[in-house]
Amino acid sequence: MSVEPPQDLVPKAGDAPAQFGVFIEQPNGISQSGGVSPIAKLQSVLAKPFMPAVFFLCGVGYDSLTLSRIDRLVDNLVLLLYLLLLGALIVLTGRLGIESPPEREQLLSGPKFTRWVWESRPYYPMASQFLLGGLFSAYAIFYSQSATFTKTAVFFALLIVLLVTNEFLRDRLSNLRILVGLYAVVSFAFFTFFVPVITGFMNTVIFLLGALLSLGVTLYLVQQVYRNNPDQSGRQPVKVMAPAIVLIAMLVGFYFLNWIPPVPLSLKHGGIYHEIKRTGDQFELVFEKQWYQFWKRADTTFPTDEPVYCFTAVFAPVDLNTTIYHHWHYRSNDTKPFMHADRIPIKISGGREGGYRAYSLKQRLDPGDWRIDVETEDGRVIGRVEVTVATKTEAQPRLVSVTY
Structure with a gap:
């Protein structure tokens, strides 16, 4: 945000002293002691x-x-x-x-x-x-x-x-x-x-x-x-x-046209998981992770014959109670458009700093790309979770868990 003084207020040589200004400056910004006044120095810097x-x-x-x-x-x-x-x-x-x-x-x-x-x-x-x-x-x-x-x-x-x-x-x-x-x-x-x-x-x-x-x-x-x-x-x-x-x-x-973000709601976390367990006030989220994938916090690929959990944490203000939706979309390959598969309602309450936590569950998804839009009642997208479902390999997955 600029804070630049109007140019017509910067004194010039030969100007008469200001009549009503906040300060009275000598010509060329020279103070009575012969040096450049602090105000003139400040104006010079702000004019850069x-x-x-x-x-x-x-x-x-x-x-x-x-x-x-x-x-x-x-x-x-x-x-x-x-x-x-x-x-x-x-x-x-x-x-x-x-x-x-x-x-x-x-x-x-x-x-x-x-x-x-x-x-x-x-x-x-x-x-x-x-x-x-x-x-x-x-x-x-x-x-x-x-x-x-x-x-x-x-x-x-x-x-x-x-x-x-x-x-x-x-x-x-x-x-x-x-x-x-x-x-x-x-x-x-x-x-x-x-x-x-x-x-x-x-x-x-x-x-x-x-x-x-x-x-x-x-x-x-x-x-x-x-x-x-x-x-x-x-x-x-x-x-x-x-x-x-x-x-x-x-x-x-x-x-x-759904062109305005759904404020004051916001997606704090979202991901796909193999299993979700609740322990006290915490959710334990289980997903596949190799030893070198230090950045990974959720599944990005998933086998076809296992249940799929979509976990989200949506922030809402204190005292705001509303319904959000996990809108599941599917396409068999990237040359086809996403099609509606399911829309699951979830009631949420506001106030929690990390967002209201909830999940939806789907069984035995078809191979292909899946997209879960987290939506408001009027269809505006709060956030999005994506996963690719593929045929299960013989290798045993390395499962880890995080709490949220």
């Missing part, structure tokens, strides 16, 4: 062309280390605060853009807060960029935990594109239509996972409720921009709001 990339990587790295669980109250309150601050900035940007600036004498004699609002105006795009970067970075982390290399990756890819594009948008973040459109997207991404977290339910009605909240908040934002301003045409708010409405409608379409 590589600094946006540095701040971007630092911001994403910080979020990766600090954002732990999607249902963590502190994290969600921080994101909500970012949304509120961004909304306030958009209202200020819009209102100052349609109002005539006050005279200098009027500004000096007026309230200090009003003077501060006008003086800070050059920094609004920078602050908006920072808040948008923080939101997109957090969303990218949360949605990556639920996205798979299936259709659900489409919305996650959109978030990544917006996260990167935000680093180059500063000069455009005074455009009210762009700001309102981006606000609609970040609100939608927030309510998509926040409403299920606070209600404990996850279905189409809850999703549409989140979409309506996003639309309502964005409409309220535009209303505040044009409130008590008779000089503006009634068409102007509609023109500003139109891109946001189109974006929210498009994202709702993404949901029905």
